[in-house]
Amino acid sequence: MKTTFHSTLETLRRGQRGVIKTVDSADPAVQRLMVLGLVAGAEIEFTGAAIGGDPLEFRLFGNGISLRREQARHFEVVAAGDG
Amino acid sequence: MASTRAISIPVERISVRQYPRATIAVVGNPNSGKSTLFNRLTGLRQSTANYPGVTVEKHVGIAKLDDAVLELVDLPGTFSLSAHSLEERIAVDVVLGRMRGVEKPAGILAVVAANNLYQGLFLVQQLIELGLPVVVALTMSDAAEAAGLKIDVDKLRRFLGGAIVCPVVATTGQGMGSLRRALAVLPEARVPDAPAFWPELRATADKLAAESNGRMRRIEIERALIDGSNGPPVVDASADTLTARIREARARLFGGRPPVAEEAQRRYDWVREVLAEVQSGSPVLRTWGARVAAFLNRPVPGTIGLFVVMAVVFQAVFAWATPLMDAIDAATAATGAWVSSTLPESALTSLIADGVIAGVGSVIVFLPQIMILFLFIILLEDSGYLARAAYLMDRVMRSVGLSGQSIIPMISSFACAVPGVMATRVIPNRRDRIATILAAPFMTCSARLPVYALLIAAFVPATAVGWFNLQGLVLLGLYLLGIIAGVLTALLLRQTALRGPKPAFALMLPEFRKPNLRTVAIQLLGRVKVFLRRAGTVIFTVAVIVWALAYYPRSESVEGTAEARLAQAEASLSDDALDRARVRIANDAAAAQLEQSWLGRAGKVVAPVFRPLGWDWKISAAVIAGFPAREVVIAVLGTVYAVGDEASDSTLTQRLESATWPDGSPVFTLPMVFGLLIFYAWCLQCAATLAVIRRETNSWRWPVFAWTYMTTMGYVGAMVVYQVGSP
Numbered sequence: 148m149k150t151t152f153h154s155t156l157e158t159l160r161r162g163q164r165g166v167i168k169t170v171d172s173a174d175p176a177v178q179r180l181m182v183l184g185l186v187a188g189a190e191i192e193f194t195g196a197a198i199g200g201d202p203l204e205f206r207l208f209g210n211g212i213s214l215r216r217e218q219a220r221h222f223e224v225v226a227a228g229d230g
Numbered sequence: 231m232a233s234t235r236a237i238s239i240p241v242e243r244i245s246v247r248q249y250p251r252a253t254i255a256v257v258g259n260p261n262s263g264k265s266t267l268f269n270r271l272t273g274l275r276q277s278t279a280n281y282p283g284v285t286v287e288k289h290v291g292i293a294k295l296d297d298a299v300l301e302l303v304d305l306p307g308t309f310s311l312s313a314h315s316l317e318e319r320i321a322v323d324v325v326l327g328r329m330r331g332v333e334k335p336a337g338i339l340a341v342v343a344a345n346n347l348y349q350g351l352f353l354v355q356q357l358i359e360l361g362l363p364v365v366v367a368l369t370m371s372d373a374a375e376a377a378g379l380k381i382d383v384d385k386l387r388r389f390l391g392g393a394i395v396c397p398v399v400a401t402t403g404q405g406m407g408s409l410r411r412a413l414a415v416l417p418e419a420r421v422p423d424a425p426a427f428w429p430e431l432r433a434t435a436d437k438l439a440a441e442s443n444g445r446m447r448r449i450e451i452e453r454a455l456i457d458g459s460n461g462p463p464v465v466d467a468s469a470d471t472l473t474a475r476i477r478e479a480r481a482r483l484f485g486g487r488p489p490v491a492e493e494a495q496r497r498y499d500w501v502r503e504v505l506a507e508v509q510s511g512s513p514v515l516r517t518w519g520a521r522v523a524a525f526l527n528r529p530v531p532g533t534i535g536l537f538v539v540m541a542v543v544f545q546a547v548f549a550w551a552t553p554l555m556d557a558i559d560a561a562t563a564a565t566g567a568w569v570s571s572t573l574p575e576s577a578l579t580s581l582i583a584d585g586v587i588a589g590v591g592s593v594i595v596f597l598p599q600i601m602i603l604f605l606f607i608i609l610l611e612d613s614g615y616l617a618r619a620a621y622l623m624d625r626v627m628r629s630v631g632l633s634g635q636s637i638i639p640m641i642s643s644f645a646c647a648v649p650g651v652m653a654t655r656v657i658p659n660r661r662d663r664i665a666t667i668l669a670a671p672f673m674t675c676s677a678r679l680p681v682y683a684l685l686i687a688a689f690v691p692a693t694a695v696g697w698f699n700l701q702g703l704v705l706l707g708l709y710l711l712g713i714i715a716g717v718l719t720a721l722l723l724r725q726t727a728l729r730g731p732k733p734a735f736a737l738m739l740p741e742f743r744k745p746n747l748r749t750v751a752i753q754l755l756g757r758v759k760v761f762l763r764r765a766g767t768v769i770f771t772v773a774v775i776v777w778a779l780a781y782y783p784r785s786e787s788v789e790g791t792a793e794a795r796l797a798q799a800e801a802s803l804s805d806d807a808l809d810r811a812r813v814r815i816a817n818d819a820a821a822a823q824l825e826q827s828w829l830g831r832a833g834k835v836v837a838p839v840f841r842p843l844g845w846d847w848k849i850s851a852a853v854i855a856g857f858p859a860r861e862v863v864i865a866v867l868g869t870v871y872a873v874g875d876e877a878s879d880s881t882l883t884q885r886l887e888s889a890t891w892p893d894g895s896p897v898f899t900l901p902m903v904f905g906l907l908i909f910y911a912w913c914l915q916c917a918a919t920l921a922v923i924r925r926e927t928n929s930w931r932w933p934v935f936a937w938t939y940m941t942t943m944g945y946v947g948a949m950v951v952y953q954v955g956s957p
Contacts, residue, residue, distance in 0.1 A: 170491065170495075172487065172488050172491035173488070175734060176732075176734030176735070176736070177491075178488055178490045178491045178494070179734045179736050180734075180736050181490070181491050181494035181495065181498075182309055182310045182312060182352075182490065182494045183309055183349065183736055183738070184348055184349055184352065184494075184498055186494055186495045186498040186499070187495060188498070188499060188502060189498065189502070194524070195528060195529075196529065197529060197532065197621050197622045197623075197624060197625060198529050198532070198533050198622055198623070198625055198626065199529075199625035199626065200529075200625070201624070201625050202621060202624050202625070202634075202735060202737075204621065204739060207348070208346070208347075208348035208349075208505075209345055209346070209348075209377070209379075210345070210346050210348070210349070210738065210739075210740070210741075211523065211738065211739030211740065211741070212736070212737070212738055212739065213621045213624075213735075213736070213737045213738075213739050214735065214736055214737075215624070215735050217732070218734075218735075218736075
């Protein structure tokens with residue numbers, strides 16, 4: 148099943164924070180990211196993208212984690228006010 | 231009855247070799263400071279071997295504590311016991327006691343970075359569920375404090391079911407005393423109660439455990455519920471009804487959701503609850519490491535930074551190592567010459583001088599570069615930059631079918647493909663890893679350089695092309711040829727033999743930190759040892775074999791001719807002229823001996839195969855000798871063209887220029903030389919690389935494929951250039 152989220156890790160702006168609301172966990176690559184702590188309820192901040200706009204870097208509980216856009220869009224996020 | 235006299239020796243003077251009492255597994259996230267802590271506990275009492283059947287290194291050390299000696303097994307860093315990469319699978323197998331050759335651990339030392347409790351506690355709860363005594367080392371607690379984090383250790387201990395928690399600073403040794411005391415009694419320590427991270431799961435397990443009438447403990451049922459058939463075989467076959475009940479309960483608990491995802495969600499929910507209670511203050515990004523990391527987050531400074539780092543590594547590997555390498559070369563040649571002139575002329579003398587000494591020399595000549603390269607890789611790894619380089623280059627590397635993690639093996643291969651192939655271990659995806667391994671030997675390694683230098687200096691005119699020198703441009707072109715061939719190979723493989731789903735990419739990007747010198751030194755020593763064992767033995771063996779092929783059989787008629795010429799020269803010449811004649815005669819004799827040696831004969835036999843490339847039997851013989859180790863080719867050319875040991879001298883260049891076919895036309899035409907250069911750029915002439923590929927892929931298939939593929943490419947490339955370029 149394919150889920151399309153409106154607001155995801157991919158749509159966060161640089162420096163913006165958000166809380167993960169739901170995860171479309173069908174993709175094993177997404178499951179791997181969940182094992183690393185990207186689960187519903189986790190607070191996350193988008194800190195920047197690499198050369199060419201991909202992969203993306205986030206801050207998760209004080210630590211940097213990077214993932215590709217392809218996976219980022221499987222994480223629905225409730226964005227906080229402008230960070 | 232004979233009287234016995236008591237002889238008393240003070241107990242402390244009896245030296246008893248203490249055998250480790252028990253094995254403790256050291257487990258933690260990557261970048262948790264695990265290696266530093268392990269080195270602090272064991273010092274130099276450690277050894278490195280391989281786990282049976284796989285390429286992951288097994289680090290074992292002996293920790294001498296106050297009144298106990300323990301064996302510590304430093305496991306590869308892992309985030310979870312649901313193993314993802316090969317290294318993680320090893321870690322899981324060891325802690326579960328499923329690894330051959332490793333005793334089931336009697337306890338676990340869980341290493342958690344104080345500034346990353348989030349991921350650390352995820353792993354710790356899984357470890358506690360294994361039912362072994364656990365001590366948690368909270369590392370880098372100074373850095374966490376500096377960043378404004380406060381951790382309530384007593385509270386944390388309660389959440390962890392009573393597991394001992396020791397805050398330590400491994401770099402300074404702070405807190406190590408209490409950790410050592412805790413470790414000494416760990417095998418007998420109480421097993422902590424597993425936290426109930428998922429109350430529903432706990433309740434279900436309790437119920438099933440009661441139903442099983444003591445056949446299974448609650449903890450075993452919990453594991454079976456989480457892992458299903460992938461977990462350890464805790465459900466025995468006779469317990470059919472129980473198995474069925476567990477399967478039912480599993481379906482109810484997980485519904486249609488992937489168990490891995492559900493487990494991760496539940497565990498992190500628990501971790502967040504614990505963090506809210508035990509951790510106060512949020513990490514403030516005040517450290518220099520965080521600031522540098524934030525700056526290098528931006529694409530432009532990040533990219534510039536990456537190129538600067540790569541340039542420094544290149545400069546160091548090539549410029550700093552050169553004087554040392556030249557000195558080693560000179561020392562080897564001088565030692566060989568000294569042995570030849572001191573010992574009586576015999577096969578043994580030649581074996582020692584041209585086989586053994588030259589062989590040892592050809593191994594240690596690589597050491598300066600290899601050590602500098604390893605030093606930089608370790609520094610980049612420990613400072614946290616390696617992950618950032620992988621992150622920055624991921625997009626670019628993906629366009630050629632690889633991932634960002636392939637960048638370091640590729641860069642390493644410009645010094646030597648052996649450490650390059652070894653560095654592919656960080657790539658979790660097997661297809662990515664093999665594609666990288668097969669692309670790596672195309673990078674221009676330092677053993678190709680002397681061959682390039684010789685041929686370019688001899689045959690490419692030093693004319694100016696714009697701002698550049700043609701010779702320099704040709705060298706640059708050869709580097710590019712290697713890169714292009716490597717990239718195309720990776721691309722091709724990822725679309726054919728290694729086609730598969732895009733691998734998961736998830737990378738932790740640690741803050742920058744100052745590498746710990748002690749850890750760096752211990753790691754460097756370990757890696758150099760591995761290089762010497764893997765590559766050194768192969769290079770040395772090859773040198774001796776090539777020597778034998780070029781030495782045997784000896785021809786008496788050649789010796790006779792040489793002696794006759796020598797007698798004639800001694801009768802008619804004197805002083806300098808005689809000395810020159812002696813050298814001349816010796817070099818001619820060596821060339822004649824080589825011509826009729828096994829190597830020379832082989833060159834003549836295969837010469838027709840290389841005729842379409844424009845090579846005569848001499849070049850063919852040199853290339854054959856170069857197959858196990860490409861750098862040998864220059865020495866063989868030197869002998870076959872009768873210039874003796876002065877192979878790099880201009881005399882060899884002159885000889886090559888004047889070499890002709892029987893009809894008088896020159897052998898070394900420009901198309902032939904370019905073809906030869908392309909052959910060298912693409913051919914896999916290195917037994918050490920093949921041996922390492924065999925080891926790292928754990929099969930013969932890939933080294934055989936790599937050799938065949940690269941040799942074919944070299945041959946076809948050289949032939950096309952020669953045939954098209956020759957009138």
